[in-house]
Amino acid sequence: xxxxxxxxxxxxxxxxxxxxxxxxxxxxxxxxxxxxxxxxxxxxxxxxxxxxxxxxxxxxxxxxxxxxxxxxxxxxxxxxxxxxxxxxxxxxxxxxxxxxxxxxxxxxxxxxx
Amino acid sequence: xxxxxxxxxxxxxxxxxxxxxxxxxxxxxxxxxxxxxxxxxxxxxxxxxxxxxxxxxxxxxxxxxxxxxxxxxxxxxxxxxxxxxxxxxxxxxxxxxxxxxxxxxxxxxxxxxxxxxxx
Numbered sequence: 001x002x003x004x005x006x007x008x009x010x011x012x013x014x015x016x017x018x019x020x021x022x023x024x025x026x027x028x029x030x031x032x033x034x035x036x037x038x039x040x041x042x043x044x045x046x047x048x049x050x051x052x053x054x055x056x057x058x059x060x061x062x063x064x065x066x067x068x069x070x071x072x073x074x075x076x077x078x079x080x081x082x083x084x085x086x087x088x089x090x091x092x093x094x095x096x097x098x099x100x101x102x103x104x105x106x107x108x109x110x111x112x113x
Numbered sequence: 114x115x116x117x118x119x120x121x122x123x124x125x126x127x128x129x130x131x132x133x134x135x136x137x138x139x140x141x142x143x144x145x146x147x148x149x150x151x152x153x154x155x156x157x158x159x160x161x162x163x164x165x166x167x168x169x170x171x172x173x174x175x176x177x178x179x180x181x182x183x184x185x186x187x188x189x190x191x192x193x194x195x196x197x198x199x200x201x202x203x204x205x206x207x208x209x210x211x212x213x214x215x216x217x218x219x220x221x222x223x224x225x226x227x228x229x230x231x232x
Contacts, residue, residue, distance in 0.1 A: 032219045038154075043203065044223040051219070077196055088154055094219050100146065100158040100169050107152075 001026045004093050006104035013081050013111050021076040021107050023091030031076040031095050034102075035065055036087040047089075051073065061085070083113040117141050117224035119204050125230045127195060133190045134227045136204030143209040144168075145187035146221065150201040162187055162210065179210060194231045201226045 007022040035047040036108060048059025053068040065076045074091060091104040126132055139147060144170075147159040161169035162181040176192045189206045191198060204224040 016128075034220075036223075043225045044156075044205075044221075046220060046222075048218060060217050090156065101219070102158070103148075103156040106154045106156070 001006075001031050002062070002093060002095055002102050004091055004102055004104035006089075006091050006107050008107045009105075010108045010110070013109070015083055015111055016080050016098050017080050019076070019078040019085075021089055021091075023074045023076065025074070025091075025093040025105060026072065027093065027095050029095055031093050033067060034064075034074050034094075034101065035059065035063070035074075036090045036092060036094040038090065038106075040087065044077070044090065052063050061065050062092070081109070085109060086111045114224075116222050117204055119202075119224040119227045121227060122225065123230075125226050125232065127232055128194055128196060130189070130192060131192045132229070133188055134202055134204075134229070135186070135188045136206075136224060138206040139185065140206055140208075140222060142206035142222075143184055144207045145184070146205040147187065147189050147209075148205060148223075150203060150226070152200070156212070157201070160187075160189075167203065170228055173232050191229075194229075196228050196231050199229055199231045201214040201228045203227075 003026045005024045013076040033050040037047045038044045048057050050057045050067045057062045063078050089107045092101045094101045119136050144163045145159045148156050150156050159173050160179040164184050166182045178190045181187045203226050205221040207221050
């Protein structure tokens with residue numbers, strides 16, 4: 001069965017620090033990959049997505065993610081975090097055979113000013 | 114103009130009661146979903162409908178019954194509520210089911226969530 005692993009449960013950073021959140025998935029076929037963000041008390045919003053092409057994708061608010069097929073990974077990065085980036089971050093995968101979007105367990109990012 | 118709207122936003126009820134959560138989307142999407150987010154923030158798919166037809170039914174107690182009167186609406190009815198049903202329930206929609214297509218069909222738009230508390 002398809003699954004998604006997010007290695008970091010809770011990440012605490014100071015403003016201006018660099019961020020990398022890990023995401024690995026287990027599915028051998030073609031996948032679509034996503035990162036969603038959930039700000040405190042809000043609904044999930046799409047940060048970025050990868051379907052095909054350039055494995056380095058850029059999203060909103062300065063986030064980017066790199067798809068490394070050989071490692072089954074889709075790590076999220078941001079060079080310099082801000083206090084307003086404090087949120088839950090969810091990696092999600094959907095295989096092109098047509099199933100629902102499967103989410104990782106999420107990473108809580110806390111940024112102190 | 115809210116794209117995916119859920120009502121109610123908060124619901125507090127006693128064990129054993131029956132309750133419903135409603136979801137409507139005005140995006141013209143064909144596919145709608147219910148996800149459950151537990152106290153540890155884990156999001157799990159419950160159901161999905163494509164054009165009013167059930168296409169995903171995960172391992173969910175049969176006390177949960179989704180209903181889709183039309184493709185813009187997907188309601189969730191829960192019978193005989195239990196303490197473990199306390200969670201935030203998110204409705205979502207996507208353009209279509211789109212297997213095999215790496216297109217916007219796969220992008221989900223979420224509602225604001227409905228926080229259910231069972232006492």
